[in-house]
Amino acid sequence: MSDQHDITPEQLLKEAQDLRWEVGGDFHEKLMETIYTDAAKIAERAITRPGEKSNFDLDRAIDSVVTSRVWGFPIMVLLFTFIFWLTISGANYPSKLISDVLLGTVRPFLKTLAANLNIPWWIDGLVIDGMYLSTAWVISVMLPPMAIFFPLFTLLEDFGYLPRLAFNFDNIFKRAGAHGKQALSMMMGFGCNAAGIIATRIIDSPRERLIAMITNNFALCNGRWPTQILIATLFIGALVPAHIAGLISALAVVGIAVLGVLLTFVVSWALSRTVLKGEVSTFSLELPPYRPPRILQTLYTSIIDRTIYVLWRAIVFAMPAGAVIWLSANIKITGISIAEYLVNFLNPVGILIGLNGVILVAYIVAIPANEIVIPTVLMLTVLITGAKGFGSGSGVIFEIQSNTEMLSLFNAGGWTLLTAVNLMLFSLIHNPCSTTIYTMYKESGSLKWTIVGALLPLGMGIVVTFFVAQIWRLVANIV
Amino acid sequence: MNDQMKIKPTAPCATCPVHNAANLKRLGVDMENWDFVVALAGNPNVGKSTVFNALTGLHQHTGNWPGKTVTRAEGGFEYGDYRYKVVDLPGTYSLLATSLDEEVARDFILFGQPDVTIVVVDASRLERNLNLALQVLGITNRMVVCLNLVDEAKRHGIEVDQRRLARDLGVPVVPTVARYDKGIDDLLEAISEVATGKVLGKQYRIKNMPPRLKNAVEQLAGMITTLYPGLPNARWVALRLLDGDERISEAIRNGELGDLTKGMEEFSEPNLEARMEVHA
Numbered sequence: 124m125s126d127q128h129d130i131t132p133e134q135l136l137k138e139a140q141d142l143r144w145e146v147g148g149d150f151h152e153k154l155m156e157t158i159y160t161d162a163a164k165i166a167e168r169a170i171t172r173p174g175e176k177s178n179f180d181l182d183r184a185i186d187s188v189v190t191s192r193v194w195g196f197p198i199m200v201l202l203f204t205f206i207f208w209l210t211i212s213g214a215n216y217p218s219k220l221i222s223d224v225l226l227g228t229v230r231p232f233l234k235t236l237a238a239n240l241n242i243p244w245w246i247d248g249l250v251i252d253g254m255y256l257s258t259a260w261v262i263s264v265m266l267p268p269m270a271i272f273f274p275l276f277t278l279l280e281d282f283g284y285l286p287r288l289a290f291n292f293d294n295i296f297k298r299a300g301a302h303g304k305q306a307l308s309m310m311m312g313f314g315c316n317a318a319g320i321i322a323t324r325i326i327d328s329p330r331e332r333l334i335a336m337i338t339n340n341f342a343l344c345n346g347r348w349p350t351q352i353l354i355a356t357l358f359i360g361a362l363v364p365a366h367i368a369g370l371i372s373a374l375a376v377v378g379i380a381v382l383g384v385l386l387t388f389v390v391s392w393a394l395s396r397t398v399l400k401g402e403v404s405t406f407s408l409e410l411p412p413y414r415p416p417r418i419l420q421t422l423y424t425s426i427i428d429r430t431i432y433v434l435w436r437a438i439v440f441a442m443p444a445g446a447v448i449w450l451s452a453n454i455k456i457t458g459i460s461i462a463e464y465l466v467n468f469l470n471p472v473g474i475l476i477g478l479n480g481v482i483l484v485a486y487i488v489a490i491p492a493n494e495i496v497i498p499t500v501l502m503l504t505v506l507i508t509g510a511k512g513f514g515s516g517s518g519v520i521f522e523i524q525s526n527t528e529m530l531s532l533f534n535a536g537g538w539t540l541l542t543a544v545n546l547m548l549f550s551l552i553h554n555p556c557s558t559t560i561y562t563m564y565k566e567s568g569s570l571k572w573t574i575v576g577a578l579l580p581l582g583m584g585i586v587v588t589f590f591v592a593q594i595w596r597l598v599a600n601i602v
Numbered sequence: 603m604n605d606q607m608k609i610k611p612t613a614p615c616a617t618c619p620v621h622n623a624a625n626l627k628r629l630g631v632d633m634e635n636w637d638f639v640v641a642l643a644g645n646p647n648v649g650k651s652t653v654f655n656a657l658t659g660l661h662q663h664t665g666n667w668p669g670k671t672v673t674r675a676e677g678g679f680e681y682g683d684y685r686y687k688v689v690d691l692p693g694t695y696s697l698l699a700t701s702l703d704e705e706v707a708r709d710f711i712l713f714g715q716p717d718v719t720i721v722v723v724d725a726s727r728l729e730r731n732l733n734l735a736l737q738v739l740g741i742t743n744r745m746v747v748c749l750n751l752v753d754e755a756k757r758h759g760i761e762v763d764q765r766r767l768a769r770d771l772g773v774p775v776v777p778t779v780a781r782y783d784k785g786i787d788d789l790l791e792a793i794s795e796v797a798t799g800k801v802l803g804k805q806y807r808i809k810n811m812p813p814r815l816k817n818a819v820e821q822l823a824g825m826i827t828t829l830y831p832g833l834p835n836a837r838w839v840a841l842r843l844l845d846g847d848e849r850i851s852e853a854i855r856n857g858e859l860g861d862l863t864k865g866m867e868e869f870s871e872p873n874l875e876a877r878m879e880v881h882a
């Protein structure tokens with residue numbers, strides 16, 4: 124249309140470059156200032172009744188307590204202990220109920236059915252003792268605690284408490300040489316580490332973002348909470364009288380979560396002093412208003428988004444894992460099953476770091492999803508002890524319907540308190556699941572840092588459990 | 603799925619163009635064959651995801667904390683005779699693209715050329731929220747302000763005169779409480795009016811600019827208009843160039859910016875006052 128074809132993009136950019144010299148270096152600030160002035164003017168005109176501020180501001184009153192230097196952290200620990208106590212003491216009964224049905228009623232029925240239909244023993248074993256059993260365990264062990272914990276956690280989130288936690292942590296992160304917003308991605312990590320790693324996008328400096336990604340794994344995720352809760356209930360709770368068992372188990376789980384937060388700080392600090400050196404950037408953290416959570420909505424979303432999601436993921440991985448484990452326990456080479464070969468092979472290393480071969484095999488099987496660690500451990504323990512004569516024959520005739528029975532199974536597998544403590548530690552400090560590793564690779568675009576993010580926690584976990592085991596045995600010998 | 607679900611079976615005055623939420627069909631993730639694209643922008647934690655869920659019937663997880671949505675979520679709805687695709691952008695305080703989430707939001711509004719951009723603002727924090735609204739308005743005038751959380755503002759003793767705000771900004775302003783689905787029908791009507799071109803906002807120009815800056819912007823904007831006739835936001839591009847925005851310089855060099863003017867439709871005269879009367 125226009126005849127002025129004499130302007131080219133290059134000329135435009137050149138002109139812009141020249142004009143930038145003219146307008147001066149404070150252009151950005153000037154521009155922001157004018158936008159802010161305009162916004163302030165328009166806002167002032169539109170607000171008709173900037174009403175007399177009420178003398179008492181509830182939000183501020185709550186904030187002054189939950190984000191106070193003195194009370195902030197104690198309140199946090201108390202609150203989470205309370206939540207875990209509710210989870211642990213509330214999950215017992217429904218857990219037993221579900222396992223009564225799935226293992227006590229459905230399984231014998233399926234077995235009889237298979238026998239009546241003359242189904243070959245190996246199909247019966249693969250499907251019922253392998254796939255069905257592992258799935259049933261996942262459901263009865265994981266569903267009740269998740270159905271209590273996730274809604275409570277989501278309620279806290281909706282109420283607006285999580286940003287206050289971030290506010291409390293912000294200062295420590297800065298001192299660790301990391302970005303204050305890492306507190307937020309860490310909070311996301313407590314739900315799911317893959318989500319936490321995506322959440323690090325809110326951090327603009329690549330250096331600080333890498334620190335946040337590598338350390339996100341130290342935030343206990345959905346898949347690991349059930350392991351912590353179960354092992355704490357079985358072993359730590361058993362140390363004390365029954366009426367305070369729930370509370371003590373809850374404290375143990377909180378202890379592990381707090382240790383994870385401490386490790387986040389320590390590793391962030393170490394990374395920012397060594398391989399990821401640089402300046403700390405500043406930012407402003409906004410504390411949102413407290414909002415009364417919508418209870419029903421929260422129940423709905425936390426059950427759909429979290430509980431069912433995690434449970435489904437666990438089932439999807441547990442079924443094939445159950446099949447593989449059953450096969451590995453029943454395919455024998457010179458009279459010894461593949462599972463036993465593997466477990467025996469890893470057992471010396473396992474014992475050295477206060478775990479055992481079964482747990483190490485379970486962690487290899489569970490690389491796709493942390494959720495199936497406990498079911499795999501149960502299956503393998505049943506199979507191995509069964510093969511040693513604890514169960515009956517080479518099958519899996521072992522029905523676990525209560526925590527007591529589960530505990531006696533673990534004891535049969537040679538577990539001690541040290542095994543339990545180290546399993547809790549190792550569950551916190553080991554390589555992230557494959558989804559998280561893949562997310563880390565996609566987000567960082569760097570193979571090197573992905574490998575660091577995967578292997579650093581694994582190495583740390585082996586070192587930590589090794590030292591705990593050595594010191595534990597030393598002290599046990601003296602006492 | 604609830605893709606055919608209609609909220610509110612019969613509205614009390616079904617003939618009134620405003621109260622016709624009955625015409626809303628939430629399509630969930632079904633967004634085939636859409637007629638219009640709607641972008642949702644706003645500061646962090648003002649309820650963008652809640653508005654998104656109210657429009658699409660999806661259950662994108664919402665949380666009471668800033669930075670909840672860092673990726674784009676997409677969904678669809680049908681309203682009147684048209685199908686809309688909704689894109690929920692990450693919450694940002696500005697569009698100066700200093701971090702990845704700001705860049706995602708900015709790029710979508712500029713290069714994605716949504717038919718309507720809804721800026722969700724927190725009524726109790728109007729001043730700070732308007733900074734973003736003004737920046738969006740520099741890029742596109744096809745905008746609707748969703749004045750959310752008016753209940754919370756009222757509790758804090760703040761009342762916003764949305765008609766005055768709409769006049770000053772030059773775009774429709776709809777008060778809502780998205781958490782309880784209040785005002786969503788008005789919002790739908792405003793969206794459809796802007797999408798179909800019945801209502802068109804006026805381009806926002808920064809006032810109170812020092813003369814030296816103003817001259818530089820005018821000069822550069824003139825060149826940009828010559829180079830890309832029909833580009834709706836020449837002044838904004840000029841400002842970005844003066845600010846040394848590499849992404850925009852790159853878009854000029856590789857022709858991406860020039861492509862934006864292709865297929866630009868001409869819309870009828872802005873008709874904001876007419877819309878005000880509907881709501882009066």
